Amino acid sequence: MSEVLVLIDAVDGKVSKPSLELLTIARAIGAPSAVVFGDADTATLSGYGAEKIYTYADQAFQDFLVAPKAEALAALIAEKSPAAVLVPSSAEGKEIAARAALKSGSGLITDAVEVAVDGGNITTTQSVFAGSYTVAAKVTKGAPVIAVKPNSVAPVEAAGAGAVEAVSFEVSDAAKGAKIVTSEPKAASGRPELAEAAIVVSGGRGTGGDFSEVEGLADALGAAVGASRAAVDSGWISHTFQVGQTGKTVSPQLYIAAGISGAIQHRAGMQTSKTIVAINKDEEAPLFELVDFGVVGDLKTVLPQATVEINKRKG
Ligand SMILES: Cc1cc2nc3c(=O)[nH]c(=O)nc-3n(C[C@H](O)[C@H](O)[C@H](O)COP(=O)(O)OP(=O)(O)OC[C@H]3O[C@@H](n4cnc5c(N)ncnc54)[C@H](O)[C@@H]3O)c2cc1C
Incomplete structure (x- = not known):
């Protein structure tokens, strides 16, 4: 061979x-x-x-x-x-x-x-x-x-x-033209690396700046946390979490987008995910055109319910 x-x-x-x-x-x-x-x-x-x-x-x-x-x-x-x-x-x-x-x-x-x-x-x-x-x-x-x-x-x-x-x-x-001067390991978050994770839970402007529900679901699923650029530009979360054209490209088995409208630049970074789930209170949100499963609802209600149910079943 x-x-x-x-x-x-x-x-x-x-x-x-x-x-x-x-x-x-x-x-x-x-x-x-x-x-x-x-x-x-x-x-x-x-x-x-x-x-x-x-x-x-x-x-x-x-x-x-x-x-x-x-x-x-x-x-x-x-x-x-x-x-x-x-x-x-x-x-x-x-x-x-x-x-x-x-x-x-x-x-x-x-x-x-x-x-x-x-x-x-x-x-x-x-x-x-x-x-x-x-x-x-x-x-x-x-x-x-x-x-x-x-x-x-x-x-x-x-x-x-x-x-x-x-x-x-x-x-x-x-x-030997470019020498590494220092190298610091990133502080461990306990979550998988975004670009490598099998499951990613991302939050957008719809979180209103509070990522606790997104993080709660991510931890229940053993997932990485991601974000839209709107959330990053608002200063709610670091740029290293951004998914999309000018952020990271992810291709997990499961991508859950909460409060993200589905702009083309966001899709560019997650469209090859195997299964896509969106939670959005606007049933006309463009991301719903792409999803395998969609939930029309307020992420502040839907994410905690999903987290409780997942933790119960892990149980
Ligand atoms: C050159 C260029 C590069 C870009 N690169 C990127 C990139 O890499 N990544 C990226 O993400 N964007 C990128 N953008 C920005 C992109 O165009 C969008 O502006 C951005 O993705 C929007 O983020 P969002 O979906 O979080 O916000 P919005 O478009 O404002 O959508 C927020 C969504 O949240 C929903 N919502 C609000 N409240 C709730 C609630 N309580 N529960 C549930 N849903 C709720 C709303 O219905 C809405 O659909 C780029 C733009 C340009 C021009």
Whole structure:
């Protein structure tokens, strides 16, 4: 089976959920080889199907911004000629993907929501123009470098050989142009990361600035909290929670929007969610055109009722 390189994202050795999703996709199109800069739990990687695990220990990968990783990935692509290279479609992942693709003379596809093999070709699906078009694409030159959105598949465990191979790679001076000066971990909220969460509960202007009902439902569901730009611009919640064209793109299994009208710029960030639920007191709200389930009502009543019921059933 052809080798598929998978760029692994890990914090303090803990492999991110999007990386496990990539391994799951890689298994469907070939034999996954994990590419790890720094530290990642190898038992987890082999538990999700990694046949090989390439590790890079050089401190330069931690001390400098993306260029060293892109350089090393490009060299690995040249050496292995993989069937495909999968990276997480995060800001960092996409930058590494773009640089590695350019260095390798390969085609690049970003924000894929599906990767498949069709008649020997690797094809992708993207959702574009605020989700109003679905595009099928394939790379025609080099090893396809594909950045895949979080939550495109559910991670599935499957044992792989997990053969660890330490790669010694000398990072060039040219790749050491941007040094990381400080790095502070974000204060833990106890909630999942917005872009990776399987469930997102978002609030908009309709909250009137009080996000407690949105947070209450999010915590009952183990969900991340999101927001519309109107809520962010009003200073009710930090910009890091904004979903949409100028915020984060999310694609969870379940997206619940409360007091959000459904402007095109908000849709752009959540339209590929698998199931969409809206709570709005205006039955003409545009978001109702998009939803799987809609509740016409006051979020101040509906959200606490839903939270109580969910907690009761968890019970
Ligand atoms: C260049 C550009 C980029 C943008 N980027 C983004 C972006 O990334 N993300 C984003 O979200 N927006 C973005 N916007 C803004 C976007 O156009 C909308 O203005 C914004 O999404 C509206 O937010 P909202 O739905 O919370 O507010 P509104 O449109 O004011 O809607 C509030 C909704 O709450 C309902 N409501 C009120 N009270 C209640 C209640 N008690 N219970 C239930 N429902 C209630 C109302 O019926 C209404 O439908 C962008 C705009 C531009 C021009």
